[in-house]
Amino acid sequence: MQTWGRMGSLFFSDEELGKKDDDRKPTKLPHMRSQWSPSSAARLPQSRVLKRLAIALVLGLCLYLFIHNIPADLPIRDRRRPVYNHLDDSELEPLPPKPKPMPKLRPARPHSSKPTTKDEPPVPASGSYNGRIQFKNLGASLNAISETNGEYNANRNVLFAASSLKSAAVLLPIACQMGTMLRSYVHFALMSRSEIAFEELRAVNGVADSCEIIFHDARVDHSASSADTRLGTAVTRAFFHIHSYMHPQVVIVDGSSLEETFFLEGVRVQVPDMEVPLIELDADAPTQLSWITKLDSASLAAWDKISIDILIQASSGASGSLIRLLKSLAAADYSSGSVPHLTIELPHKVDPPTAKFLETFQWPPASVYNPTHAKQLTLRHRISSSGLTEEESSVRFVESFWPANPGHSHVLVLSPQAELSPRFFHYLKYSVLEYIHSNAAVVQQWDSRLLGISLDLPPTHLNASEPFVPPVKKVAKSRATESDESTSFLWQAPNSNAVLYTGHKWVELHRFVSRALELQRKTKPPLPAIFADKAISKRYPSWLEHALKLSRARGYWTLYPSQPTAGNLAVVHSELYKAPEEYEADLRKTPEPAELSLTPGPLLESLPGDGSLLHFDDMPLLLWDGTPTNLVGLDASAADYAAEFRRAVGGCDSLAPDDLIPRASVGDLFCTRDD
Structure with a gap:
């Protein structure tokens, strides 16, 4: 207690200590209370004043050094968005949406996502960037589909996915036909290197609102300048997030030579772990397999079981x-x-x-x-x-x-x-x-x-x-x-x-x-x-x-x-x-x-x-x-x-x-x- 008393005296005046002691001691008579006056502060020992000034200077210096050396290159962490550490997946813990009762078949359409622009550090030349993986636009659309009951393993979600814009042009008409049947919730995820805006993608491929397609921008940050290995890893992780929020009953992709190799390799690695069928359409699919647009999600879920x-x-x-x-x-x-x-x-x-x-x-x-x-x-x-x-x-x-x-x-x-x-x-x-x-x-x-x-x-x-x-x-x-x-x-x-x-x-x-x-x-x-x-x-x-x-x-x-x-x-x-x-x-x-x-x-x-x-x-x-x-x-x-x-x-x-x-x-x- 004596040590604490000595340390405390460096930070508190005698009068303040007296006040704390008063809280613990019986109340004294008025004539026994100490009287304070401006002159009493002047009578404090000079050595004690110097100690206080020295400590204040040390604390100020420490605070200045701490603020001056705060890292300035860390991006703001948006907890709504899926973010990966490039070398360690264990940091990702996506929060499932709260269960909701079964809605009407058509959900509210999430807003089309256009790549956001923020002040970001420069990246290396095209095809060589291999930094930390981050999906800047995927979280918003995944959070918007809670009405499709994606938190449950059995639902009516069907997922189309593409990386190549040529493959997207093959899949989107098929997805549109399926969406107009109103038998399933039809989703389309883009995992492309291209930075095309979704409004332009829809317009080029003639996708009207009547198609009833829910779009997801699953492109990784810096996709245009990323190495193929980074894009392939991003594909597997994007599917992991989509599966956590959507639980699609089937995944449909373009398996022809039009599609990117890194995308198909990532799909073939990740989708089997999702335990859902993977349908790879060939070049003749728009004519020979057009009947799949008439099937519902439950039928397509049995695709590879027959x-x-x-x-x-x-x-x-x-x-x-x-x-x-x-x-x-x-x-x-x-x-x-x-x-x-x-x-x-x-x-x-x-x-x-x-x-x-x-x-x-x-x-x-x-x-x-x-x-x-x-x-x-x-x-x-x-x-x-x-x-x-x-x-x-x-x-x-x-x-x-x-x-x-x-x-x-x-x-x-x-x-x-x-x-x-x-x-x-x-x-x-x-x-x-x-x-x-x-x-x-x-x-x-x-x-x-x-x-x-x-x-x-x-x-x-x-x-x-x-x-x-x-x-x-x-x-x-x-x-x-x-x-x-x-x-x-x-x-x-x-x-x-x-x-x-x-x-x-x-x-x-x-x-x-x-x-x-x-x-x-x-x-x-x-x-x-x-x-x-x-x-x-x-x-x-x-x-x-x-x-x-x-x-x-x-x-x-x-x-x-x-x-x-x-x-x-x-x-x-x-x-x-x-x-x-x-x-x-x-x-x-x-x-x-x-x-x-x-x-x-x-x-x-x-x-x-x-x-x-x-x-x-x-x-x-x-x-x-x-x-x-x-x-x-x-x-x-x-x-x-x-x-x-x-x-x-x-x-x-x-x-x-x-x-x-x-x-x-x-x-x-x-x-x-x-x-």
């Missing part, structure tokens, strides 16, 4: 048809996804032309980019030389495929008589994304009834004797007139010519065939009429009869294209027709139905309306025999057939109501409780 296998059941004496089919497959455009795995079921006796063709047949095709040189072709050659029975043929074919993930793995069944258009794969992927993965499909559970998606339009009914006339849709031409227009439709009848079966339904068909054949083997003749009677002509393979029974019992349907669309997808030739092996001895010569001609062209032009796929509610619906119906009628027909099926297999009277609920194990149809 897997499609192709399954062909070849027969002896039909080498010409098989070779024509394989050539059409090799000539198709697979730019919308990975090339399907191809399985060919060969008979015991393989024709010499077929064997010679397969020796040099390359799959994936040489025209498809395949850096790993992986082979996607499986040939299965039957051992037995005896003819197949119906049961053996069905088992062998259905066993040829099993979906690893039924929700995303599907199989395209092709007859050797089929020939495909170069656009067939685009249509399949477009339809799968829309009818299985879109927001509308998930909400309305469209996939619960979708057995398959056909590429061709059969000329006859399943009995192969009655011509099939596709339904039409009434379209109003004016207030007083209507006209019939070709349309896609839903038919309870399955197909084996060229049809994609969904993974879930193939699993169910697999189990249905297994239990049906097991029941037939255990049942003494005669078989119940539900098994013995054939509703499908022997021109079709035997497994299709099982697919029809399943479809009738469940109320499933197959999606068929309109006549103009079918002509742009696939055609089934009849001049080289070969009967299924199991029916070769029974099938007599029948009149050949008229076939459609293949007229390949732009996909969207062959679709009705503006190229958007119709909702199931807007399509005509047919029972298996071609009778027009509605959803209520379909359900009633399915309930009647399922009840008849259960009576035929026997033992269903003892089942409780819960046991009759349809399930993938089909145990409710075969009166067994094991799933």
Whole structure:
């Protein structure tokens, strides 16, 4: 305490110390209080005054040196903007926006960002600057999109990004078309070396307000003079920030030679870490992939999850048809996804032309980019030389495929008589994304009834004797007139010519065939009429009869294209027709139905309306025999057939109501409780 008293005396007068002591001591009488006068200050010791002056001078000198040496080259830190230290990313901690309730689809548009100008230190010559990374205009636009629910992993945000102005000119019209559909929040991020103002970028590319695009200036500071390595690092970090604030469901870029190398390298490094699909459009994208503008964010989020296998059941004496089919497959455009795995079921006796063709047949095709040189072709050659029975043929074919993930793995069944258009794969992927993965499909559970998606339009009914006339849709031409227009439709009848079966339904068909054949083997003749009677002509393979029974019992349907669309997808030739092996001895010569001609062209032009796929509610619906119906009628027909099926297999009277609920194990149809 004595030390503190001595130190304190250097800074406080005796009177002030006395005042502090008064606060702690009992109050004294007035006559005992010290009296202050100007003369009392003069009586202070001279040494104490000198000490105080010396200390004041030292403090003043220290304060002057501190102020004079404050660094003047540090920029003002704007906490709203993402700022990186060039060598250390750990300093960045972006603050997520506060959660807000789901707004209407269109958010308020953030103001276009024009590069700000501040007093900045000079930078080195063009292409050599490698300083600290800072995004001066990105924070404002990211903070303005909180209404898009970007803080949540699942939202409706779709991101287009570009560095090259030429690539931006390719992407902006596509983004504009998608934005006008009002199915997603469409964003465009520019990570360019160019200092072009966004107003000029929009004007040059004809981007009007009606395009509904939200722009983000993700250019790094000093972009025009930056080294490529700095720009590449800035790309990865810009995507990190965008992902934190936006969580886009898909990233779409121009993957052609128009785009900057540093940008594509950065995108390919960062986007996989975001765990979202990366769509790299090629030079033909504006025409060949224009259908992606019709899809919503949920569909595009499943872009790289879809897997499609192709399954062909070849027969002896039909080498010409098989070779024509394989050539059409090799000539198709697979730019919308990975090339399907191809399985060919060969008979015991393989024709010499077929064997010679397969020796040099390359799959994936040489025209498809395949850096790993992986082979996607499986040939299965039957051992037995005896003819197949119906049961053996069905088992062998259905066993040829099993979906690893039924929700995303599907199989395209092709007859050797089929020939495909170069656009067939685009249509399949477009339809799968829309009818299985879109927001509308998930909400309305469209996939619960979708057995398959056909590429061709059969000329006859399943009995192969009655011509099939596709339904039409009434379209109003004016207030007083209507006209019939070709349309896609839903038919309870399955197909084996060229049809994609969904993974879930193939699993169910697999189990249905297994239990049906097991029941037939255990049942003494005669078989119940539900098994013995054939509703499908022997021109079709035997497994299709099982697919029809399943479809009738469940109320499933197959999606068929309109006549103009079918002509742009696939055609089934009849001049080289070969009967299924199991029916070769029974099938007599029948009149050949008229076939459609293949007229390949732009996909969207062959679709009705503006190229958007119709909702199931807007399509005509047919029972298996071609009778027009509605959803209520379909359900009633399915309930009647399922009840008849259960009576035929026997033992269903003892089942409780819960046991009759349809399930993938089909145990409710075969009166067994094991799933």
